[in-house]
Amino acid sequence: MTSPDTDTQVLFVGYNAAYLRAIDGRVPSGSVVVIEEPDIIRKRKLQDAPDGFDCLSRIAPASYQQSTEALDTAVELAAARPVSAVVPGLEYAVPATAALAAKLGLPGATEPAAQALRDKVRLREVAGAGGVRNPRWREVHGPEDIMAFAGGGPVVVKPANRQASVGVQLLDSVDAASAALAWERTSTASEYEQVPDRALKWRFLAEERLRGPEFSVEALVRRGEIIFENVTAKTVIDGPYPVELGHLLPAPLDQDTQAAFGTAMRALIAALGFQTGILHAEWILTEAGPTLVECAGRCPGDYLIDLNDLAYDTKIRVTLIDLLAGRPVTLPRSARRTSAIRFLAAAPGTVTAISGVDTAEALPGVESVEVDVEVGQEVRPWASSWDRAGHVIATGPDAAATRQRVLDADAAIRITTG
Structure with a gap:
């Protein structure tokens, strides 16, 4: 500081x-x-x-x-x-x-930018008006709206103003039954410890189902200008709930693709009128280029700040305080290594044994291992980020080595359920 x-x-x-x-x-x-x-x-x-x-x-x-x-x-x-x-x-x-x-x-984001960052309906409106590539979308108020938008085809149904993949549904096809079930799951999604007991207003939208690899961009911004940015490659689980399984950064991208993400990010900042702070924007790389999934105006979860700090030798959380205090900050332009995280999974059921943690911790490049479940605890199928069983973090000299190290650490850990 x-x-x-x-x-x-x-x-x-x-x-x-x-x-x-x-x-x-x-x-x-x-x-x-x-x-x-x-x-x-x-x-x-x-x-x-x-x-x-x-x-x-x-x-x-x-x-x-x-x-x-x-x-x-x-x-x-x-x-x-x-x-x-x-x-x-x-x-x-x-x-x-x-x-x-x-x-x-x-210094701060500005109130209009913050309102757009917290409501994906507003974000779609603002980003689209600013020339940022968006999927086709519409606000929905029930299963009939989902069916009308989807036309039977693949669609994403999500809350517009929740967090952590809560309530997000991926549908391969849509009929009356699947639309009704998706609406029920999305509109009744809850987070007991994360929200107050008073009634809050939630909005919902349906979007075109995009195809392509997923990425995020973490950026520190001062007076509308990017002063630090990183592109992260993301892996999500298969199935109806797009929960993140892992991240690797910096993403191994060619120069043109890297530049495309930079251009898209600057267009988004301009469209939002975002001034000072941190942004975490999620994108899908389609044939047309980076297409916006969503964007947050706070430090990202999933240990992404820790991964950036490991790769770039930064202290981003401390730096962000300096930035928001109007103090000068100095940040690197390139990473010194790569870093990755893999989230631990377990079959649904009651945890009966956990093994391999010491083995994983001793592997080359492994920075941390955390198991968030214990024997006797019930494990649920993944429906949001809160359902994961822990994680491993590793670093390495390049993307290939780091990816293998984090996969080896993941494979060493066994969470047995019955």
């Missing part, structure tokens, strides 16, 4: 333990305040969370999801101690973060 001011504080909207762990010891003691929904504090048992981080002074309860209550809380916090930056901790916090930054006169 560049010359941190110990007399100021950083506001996070949304509690993100991974982010706090990454900056703990790198920002002044007690310099971070997290604004979180009261219901989420209760559900996630966050009352004592500040005890686990030197940087975290308190968690301030206030509503921010589809609510403006957090604005008043932020004004009170700023009156007590000047705020140097406002950081989005979670997906649902992006609009409130932009509004707070604007209210306090700090």
Whole structure:
């Protein structure tokens, strides 16, 4: 962090333990305040969370999801101690973060850009108007709309303003029964710990089913200009739920394809009117070129920030705070190595044994192994990112070597279910 001011504080909207762990010891003691929904504090048992981080002074309860209550809380916090930056901790916090930054006169995404980033219907409208390649799409309000849009053919049905692949459905063909089932699964998708108990408004859309390899672009942006960007190759599972199985970065791309992603990303930033912060845009590389799937205005999940830090020797979470505080930052233009993650899978059922973790950890290039299930726990089929059983991360000198290393580590681990 560049010359941190110990007399100021950083506001996070949304509690993100991974982010706090990454900056703990790198920002002044007690310099971070997290604004979180009261219901989420209760559900996630966050009352004592500040005890686990030197940087975290308190968690301030206030509503921010589809609510403006957090604005008043932020004004009170700023009156007590000047705020140097406002950081989005979670997906649902992006609009409130932009509004707070604007209210306090700090760098941020801008409120119109944040609203588009949190609503895929609005994102499609804005991106399309700005010349960004989009799939054919329409907002839907029930199974009849899905059938009318699909015309019997393949289609994607998804919530417009949720996160983590929750409720996303891939349909190879559509009839009355499949449309009704897709609508039910999409419209009733829930995230108990991630949202407050009060009623929230959800929107839904249907999109053309695109074919081609999937990628994401992670970019740091200052005053509308990209100052760091990386293209990641993505692997998703087969079947109706497009949950990520793995990531590899930097993606091994030829010069023309790399340039095409850069052009598409800059067109998207211009269309959004995005100013300062971080973007994580997902694309499918079709025959016509990169086509936008969605874009988020916060640090991506799936350990993508950790993978970027490993590949580029960066500390992106710390850098983002500097960026949002208006301080100068220096970032590399090229990676020093490649990095990859593979998410662990297990057959549905009750976990009876876990083995091979020590073997995986001892393999060349393996950086970390985490198993998120334990013996006796029930494993469900993957329907969203929350259903995965853990992950392995590896690095290597090139894409081929790194891909093999992460696959070898994955193969070494056995999660047995009965």
